[in-house]
Amino acid sequence: MAASEDPLSVAIVGSGPSGFYAAGALLDQDRVDVRIDMYERLPTPWGLVRSGVAPDHPKIKSVSSVYARIAAHESFRFFGNVDVGGDVTREELTSRYDAVIYAVGTEGERKLGIPGEDLPGSVAAADFVRWYNGHPDFSHLSYDLSCERAVVIGNGNVALDVARILCSPVDRLARTDIADHALEALRHSEIREVMVVGRRGAAQASFTTPELRELPEFTESGVDVHPGEVAETPGEDGLPRVVQRNLKVLREYAASAPEPGRRHITLRFQRSPVELRGAGRVEQLVLGRNELLTGDDGRISARDTGEREVVETGLVLRAVGYRGVPLPGLPFDERRAIIPNEQGKVAGGEREYVVGWIKRGPTGIIGTNKKDAAETVRRLLTDLDSGELRRHGGDDPAAIEKWLAERQPGLVTEQGWQLIDAAERAAGEPHGRPRVKLCSHDELLRIALNPDDAEG
Ligand SMILES: Cc1cc2nc3c(=O)[nH]c(=O)nc-3n(C[C@H](O)[C@H](O)[C@H](O)COP(=O)(O)OP(=O)(O)OC[C@H]3O[C@@H](n4cnc5c(N)ncnc54)[C@H](O)[C@@H]3O)c2cc1C
Structure with a gap:
C-alpha cells in the first residue's frame, strides 16, 4: 500500500478523446498531485479518432497529437490490450486506485426494427x-x-x-x-x-x-x-x-x-x-x-x-x-443507454466517475468531450475536498504493472504503442500516406511486444 501523501491514483478506462481530456484536466490542475494509468481494450489508443473519424479527414485525426502530448507526461502510463470487465474486474480497479474514470464510449448500435x-x-x-x-x-x-x-x-x-x-x-x-x-x-x-x-x-x-x-x-x-x-x-x-x-x-x-x-x-x-x-x-x-x-x-x-x-x-x-453497452457491475440506464451519473459521478458508485459518450450519450464533436471531462474532473476534486471521495492509497505503480503483466501477458505499454506508431508511419512514408495501419491483433502485438522485430 502507498502512503497517504502519495499522488492521487486514478485509473481511466478507455483511451478515446474523453479519456485523454480527463487525463489532461487532472494533470493540468494544481490542487493535488496525481498519477494516471489509462486502460484500453485495444493495443492502440485514441478510440474513435483512430477507428471512427473518416480517413479522408486527416486534419480532424491530427487532434491525436494533443493526446500524444498528454501521454508523454511523466505521471501518465498507458496499458493497452487490457479489457476491463474481462481481463481485469471493476472491483480490482477500485481496490487498487483512489478513483476510476470510465471513458468507454458507446460500442453498440441502434437498430431500425423493420x-x-x-x-x-x-x-x-x-x-x-x-x-x-x-x-x-x-x-x-x-x-x-x-x-x-x-x-x-x-x-x-x-x-x-x-x-x-x-x-x-x-x-x-x-x-x-x-x-x-x-x-x-x-x-x-x-x-x-x-x-x-x-x-x-x-x-x-x-x-x-x-x-x-x-x-x-x-x-x-x-x-x-x-x-x-x-x-x-x-x-x-x-x-x-x-x-x-x-x-x-x-x-x-x-x-x-x-x-x-x-x-x-x-x-x-x-x-x-x-x-x-x-x-x-x-x-x-x-x-x-x-x-x-x-x-x-x-x-x-x-x-x-x-x-x-x-x-x-x-x-x-x-x-x-450508436448505443452504450453496460459494463459488468456498473449501473446502466437502459432507456438512455448511459451509465447514470451526477456531473460525472457514477450513481451509487463509491470512487467511480464517467466521461464522454458513455456519460451523456453519443452526441457532439470531439471538442465537446473536453468540456464534459472538465466537469467530471471538477466533481472528482470537489468530492476529494468534501471527503465524499476517500483516498485509500491504492497499490504502488510497480506492483500494478507486475499484476497486469501477469494477468495479460500481451500487455501493451506506451513504449509498445510507440513501436506500433513508428512502424505504421514508416510504412506509410514511401507512399505519401500518414500511416499504413496494422489491422490485426497478431500484427499489432508482434510489433508492440518485440522491439527487435520493430527495428528490423
Ligand atoms: C464514425 C464517427 C465519425 C466521427 N467523426 C467525427 C469528426 O469528424 N469530428 C468530430 O469532431 N467528431 C467526430 N466523431 C465524434 C467523436 O469521435 C466522439 O465525440 C468521441 O470519440 C467520443 O469519445 P469517447 O472517449 O467518449 O469514446 P470513444 O472515442 O469511443 O473511446 C472509447 C474507448 O474506450 C475503449 N473501451 C471500451 N470498452 C472498454 C473496456 N471494457 N476496457 C478498456 N477499454 C475500453 C474503446 O476501445 C475506445 O478506445 C465521430 C464519431 C463517429 C462514430
Whole structure:
C-alpha cells in the first residue's frame, strides 16, 4: 500500500478523446498531485479518432497529437490490450486506485426494427466504419460492393462519412490511412450511386455545413437533391444559422442533376425504411413517405403517410446512431443507454466517475468531450475536498504493472504503442500516406511486444 501523501491514483478506462481530456484536466490542475494509468481494450489508443473519424479527414485525426502530448507526461502510463470487465474486474480497479474514470464510449448500435433487417447486405454503418478504419476486431469483415446502388439510412455526419468513402475515387483514398483491405475492396466496387435517406426534412438533418459542402469533391458527378424536397418555406429566417446554411447548399445541389451512370450521392428526405426484401440477401428497400408535424414544443416529427416506394439496392447501411453497452457491475440506464451519473459521478458508485459518450450519450464533436471531462474532473476534486471521495492509497505503480503483466501477458505499454506508431508511419512514408495501419491483433502485438522485430 502507498502512503497517504502519495499522488492521487486514478485509473481511466478507455483511451478515446474523453479519456485523454480527463487525463489532461487532472494533470493540468494544481490542487493535488496525481498519477494516471489509462486502460484500453485495444493495443492502440485514441478510440474513435483512430477507428471512427473518416480517413479522408486527416486534419480532424491530427487532434491525436494533443493526446500524444498528454501521454508523454511523466505521471501518465498507458496499458493497452487490457479489457476491463474481462481481463481485469471493476472491483480490482477500485481496490487498487483512489478513483476510476470510465471513458468507454458507446460500442453498440441502434437498430431500425423493420422486417428483413438481418438479411445479408443490411449492415451497421458502425461496423463498416471500423472495417475501413482498420479496427482489429472488424478487419475480417467483407462487404459485397457489386451492386449499383448503396443506401445509407440516417441524416448525420456518420451517414455522410460512409457515403463519401463509398463514392470517393480510390486514388484519393490511397493517400489516406484507410485500411489496406478496405482500399482493395473499394477498388473493385461497382457502386455508382449512394443514396442517403432521412426520416425528417432537409431542415431537420443533423449534418454540419462543411461536411455537406465538401460532398461533390468526393464524387464523379455531384450530389442529387430533388428541388421539391428543399423548396423555400415561410419563416426560414428564424431557423438556426447552421440550418439556413445547409439549406442554401442543398438548393445549390438541387439546381443541377448529376450525369447518370457516373458516381454520385443522392440525398432524400422525409422517408423511412419500412422493409428490406430479397431472396437470401437484400435486393430491395421499401421506403415509406413521411409528412412533417410540429408538436406543441415546436419539435418537428415525421408521420408515415402510407405511401410506399421501392428502391433497388444490394447494400443498406444503418447509420441511425450508436448505443452504450453496460459494463459488468456498473449501473446502466437502459432507456438512455448511459451509465447514470451526477456531473460525472457514477450513481451509487463509491470512487467511480464517467466521461464522454458513455456519460451523456453519443452526441457532439470531439471538442465537446473536453468540456464534459472538465466537469467530471471538477466533481472528482470537489468530492476529494468534501471527503465524499476517500483516498485509500491504492497499490504502488510497480506492483500494478507486475499484476497486469501477469494477468495479460500481451500487455501493451506506451513504449509498445510507440513501436506500433513508428512502424505504421514508416510504412506509410514511401507512399505519401500518414500511416499504413496494422489491422490485426497478431500484427499489432508482434510489433508492440518485440522491439527487435520493430527495428528490423
Ligand atoms: C464514425 C464517427 C465519425 C466521427 N467523426 C467525427 C469528426 O469528424 N469530428 C468530430 O469532431 N467528431 C467526430 N466523431 C465524434 C467523436 O469521435 C466522439 O465525440 C468521441 O470519440 C467520443 O469519445 P469517447 O472517449 O467518449 O469514446 P470513444 O472515442 O469511443 O473511446 C472509447 C474507448 O474506450 C475503449 N473501451 C471500451 N470498452 C472498454 C473496456 N471494457 N476496457 C478498456 N477499454 C475500453 C474503446 O476501445 C475506445 O478506445 C465521430 C464519431 C463517429 C462514430
